[in-house]
Amino acid sequence: xxxxxxxxxxxxxxxxxxxxxxxxxxxxxxxxPDVVSEMELYKSSIPSKYGGRxxxxxxxxxxxGNKEKLTGSASIGLLTSRLSFEGPVGKRTNFLLGGCxxxxxxxxxxxxxxxxxxxxxxxxxxxxAAVNHRFGERDLLTVNxxxxxxxxxxxxxxxxAYQNTNAxxxxxxxxxxxxxxxxxxxxxxxxxxxxxSEQEEWAYDLSFRINQYFTKADFTWKPHTAHEISFGYNGTxxxxxxxxxLPHGENSLIxxxxxxxxxxxxxxxxxxxxxxxxxxxxxxxxIRYSLFNVLGPRTYNLYVPDELPSLExxxxxxxxxxxxxxxxxxxxxxxxxxxxxxNLSVKAGFNTMRQYIHKLSNTTIMSPTDTWKLSxxxxxxxxxxxxxxxxxxxxxxxNLELSPExxxxxxxxxxxxRSGAELAMNHHIETDVLETKGRAYGVEFMIKKPGGKLxxxxxxxxxxxxxxxxxxxxxxxxxxxxxxxxxxxxxxELKFVGNYKFTRRYSASLNCDYSTGRxxxxxxxxxxxxxSQYVYYSKRNQYRIPDFFRMDFAFNIEPSHHLTLLTHSMIxxxxxxxxGRKNAYSVYYVSENGYxxxxxxxxFGMPIPYVSYNIKF
Numbered sequence: 001x002x003x004x005x006x007x008x009x010x011x012x013x014x015x016x017x018x019x020x021x022x023x024x025x026x027x028x029x030x031x032x033p034d035v036v037s038e039m040e041l042y043k044s045s046i047p048s049k050y051g052g053r054x055x056x057x058x059x060x061x062x063x064x065g066n067k068e069k070l071t072g073s074a075s076i077g078l079l080t081s082r083l084s085f086e087g088p089v090g091k092r093t094n095f096l097l098g099g100c101x102x103x104x105x106x107x108x109x110x111x112x113x114x115x116x117x118x119x120x121x122x123x124x125x126x127x128x129a130a131v132n133h134r135f136g137e138r139d140l141l142t143v144n145x146x147x148x149x150x151x152x153x154x155x156x157x158x159x160x161a162y163q164n165t166n167a168x169x170x171x172x173x174x175x176x177x178x179x180x181x182x183x184x185x186x187x188x189x190x191x192x193x194x195x196x197s198e199q200e201e202w203a204y205d206l207s208f209r210i211n212q213y214f215t216k217a218d219f220t221w222k223p224h225t226a227h228e229i230s231f232g233y234n235g236t237x238x239x240x241x242x243x244x245x246l247p248h249g250e251n252s253l254i255x256x257x258x259x260x261x262x263x264x265x266x267x268x269x270x271x272x273x274x275x276x277x278x279x280x281x282x283x284x285x286x287i288r289y290s291l292f293n294v295l296g297p298r299t300y301n302l303y304v305p306d307e308l309p310s311l312e313x314x315x316x317x318x319x320x321x322x323x324x325x326x327x328x329x330x331x332x333x334x335x336x337x338x339x340x341x342x343n344l345s346v347k348a349g350f351n352t353m354r355q356y357i358h359k360l361s362n363t364t365i366m367s368p369t370d371t372w373k374l375s376x377x378x379x380x381x382x383x384x385x386x387x388x389x390x391x392x393x394x395x396x397x398x399n400l401e402l403s404p405e406x407x408x409x410x411x412x413x414x415x416x417x418r419s420g421a422e423l424a425m426n427h428h429i430e431t432d433v434l435e436t437k438g439r440a441y442g443v444e445f446m447i448k449k450p451g452g453k454l455x456x457x458x459x460x461x462x463x464x465x466x467x468x469x470x471x472x473x474x475x476x477x478x479x480x481x482x483x484x485x486x487x488x489x490x491x492x493e494l495k496f497v498g499n500y501k502f503t504r505r506y507s508a509s510l511n512c513d514y515s516t517g518r519x520x521x522x523x524x525x526x527x528x529x530x531x532s533q534y535v536y537y538s539k540r541n542q543y544r545i546p547d548f549f550r551m552d553f554a555f556n557i558e559p560s561h562h563l564t565l566l567t568h569s570m571i572x573x574x575x576x577x578x579x580g581r582k583n584a585y586s587v588y589y590v591s592e593n594g595y596x597x598x599x600x601x602x603x604f605g606m607p608i609p610y611v612s613y614n615i616k617f
Contacts, residue, residue, distance in 0.1 A: 001043055007372070014186075018166070019372070032126060032128055035098040036063065041057070042058075047272060051234065052290075073615065077610050081101055092135070129146075139174075144170075206424065208372075214234070233267070264374050280340075332352045333351055335348065349389075352384070373415075387407065391405075401450065409440040415436070437469075444463075520543050521537050551577070555572070569613065574610050577605075583605065
């Protein structure tokens with residue numbers, strides 16, 4: 001989003017952080033649509049209450065359960081099923097329960113034998129629970145819980161699993177006609193485990209875990225009809241286990257390796273004012289001051305100041321406790337909107353952001369083997385500055401929405417990797433990463449038709465994200481110090497979502513998604529040196545994998561609309577990946593008969609039909 005990697009986008013669910021928001025290789029969202037009430041995406045003008053990431057914020061909230069009667073809904077299909085219940089408990093309390101699961105192992109069974117994944121398995125489930133209690137007209141208490149679990153294996157030896165857990169409580173109090181306060185506290189958890197057991201003597205379990213505890217106090221004060229002031233405090237305590245490498249089974253010869261824990265406290269104070277200067281012109285200005293305390297006990301290295309960190313430049317090994325290092329800084333937010341006509345307006349915004357947690361990964365998407373790293377004594381926080389402006393117009397009596405928008409962003413202290421870097425179980429990752437500068441720019445176009453028999457939207461984005469190593473300490477910077485594409489740089493992206501309602505009972509939808517293939521570094525030749533053979537690689541990210549394209553189709557039948565019926569149902573028929581395109585999930589290389597051959601791995605590179613029966617009662 002806006003030239004940011006996956007870790008630079010903050011995803012909040014009921015105030016808590018979700019570290020992996022997808023199921024089944026990104027095919028399904030981790031959020032059950034039956035329990036979600038609203039989603040707010042901030043990418044241009046980010047309110048001052050949000051922080052911790054430098055690209056965007058996606059804020060998702062669970063809806064309140066039915067206050068009048070017990071109701072529910074269910075969906076049963078070939079790939080997934082969902083079930084939810086909601087209703088009142090007494091006069092002041094209501095609840096909402098929801099769950100989703102899959103039984104998609106049969107898809108892998110249909111793959112050809114030569115794929116190597118015919119014996120694979122894949123599945124997931126997630127659970128949601130929410131309870132709301134009103135103490136009176138001024139007080140509302142909401143308690144939310146969320147749990148998701150994914151597991152998959154391409155064969156009987158390689159197994160992967162990851163899970164998210166979130167729990168939160170939020171109290172909303174109306175102090176008076178001008179002031180409202182929201183107080184929340186919660187717990188977030190993410191972990192993954194990888195098991196390799198093909199050879200008993202080298203079988204291992206590799207795992208990662210992060211726990212975080214948060215508190216928030218957010219206030220809204222409206223002292224005047226033209227001013228709405230928001231202010232508050234956010235605090236997050238991180239408890240991170242970077243990795244455990246343990247033997248799997250009694251016959252394994254693997255030597256156990258456990259990395260030391262990382263702990264830190266992130267705090268922030270903020271204030272912002274939404275000011276309606278005139279009926280047509282409004283301004284939102286704010287400031288957020290964030291503080292990040294690196295906590296012990298920990299052991300860390302100090303390095304020669306004017307040289308890159310390496311095992312050869314270590315000057316001292318330090319063991320400390322308490323606050324080991326403090327990073328801090330102000331973040332500024334400014335945006336404005338001017339209404340030129342009733343159906344035409346322009347918006348512009350400027351944001352500065354700070355990010356104290358980094359994702360270490362060699363993939364461009366969320367992967368179950370991602371490792372997260374906190375800023376510490378040797379690794380600085382990322383910072384970003386973004387400016388954006390756009391025009392927004394409603395045409396044809398508000399039946400058509402048009403919105404072109406452009407942006408430019410700079411990034412500092414982005415972590416890129418040295419050649420041959422080890423990301424997993426690296427006790428001194430600062431010796432394998434390089435603080436890199438980045439820039440991102442682009443233009444986004446969207447045409448949306450929200451109503452009518454034919455509705456949907458089309459969007460096109462041209463964007464570039466480039467990195468550059470200008471640190472004078474780097475003797476051989478990547479690509480000679482020139483700008484090079486980031487791993488997630490995809491210049492062209494085109495999306496289409498269309499829905500057509502033939503009658504009140506029959507409708508169809510078509511989704512299309514195209515994007516430029518992501519950059520890769522390829523081995524281009526082999527050479528001999530001192531009696532040994534080496535592989536020569538191209539410049540960093542000089543080539544690209546094939547472009548991505550996917551089309552999904554669905555046809556919906558609603559049997560009845562009689563309001564007196566106890567249940568209302570709908571049947572959906574559809575096909576994922578209608579064209580059967582084998583989109584590359586990753587690329588890899590194998591030495592065969594003296595030749596280095598490249599392959600692309602495509603998951604579900606075929607049309608996948610589905611049928612689902614949806615019912616509300």
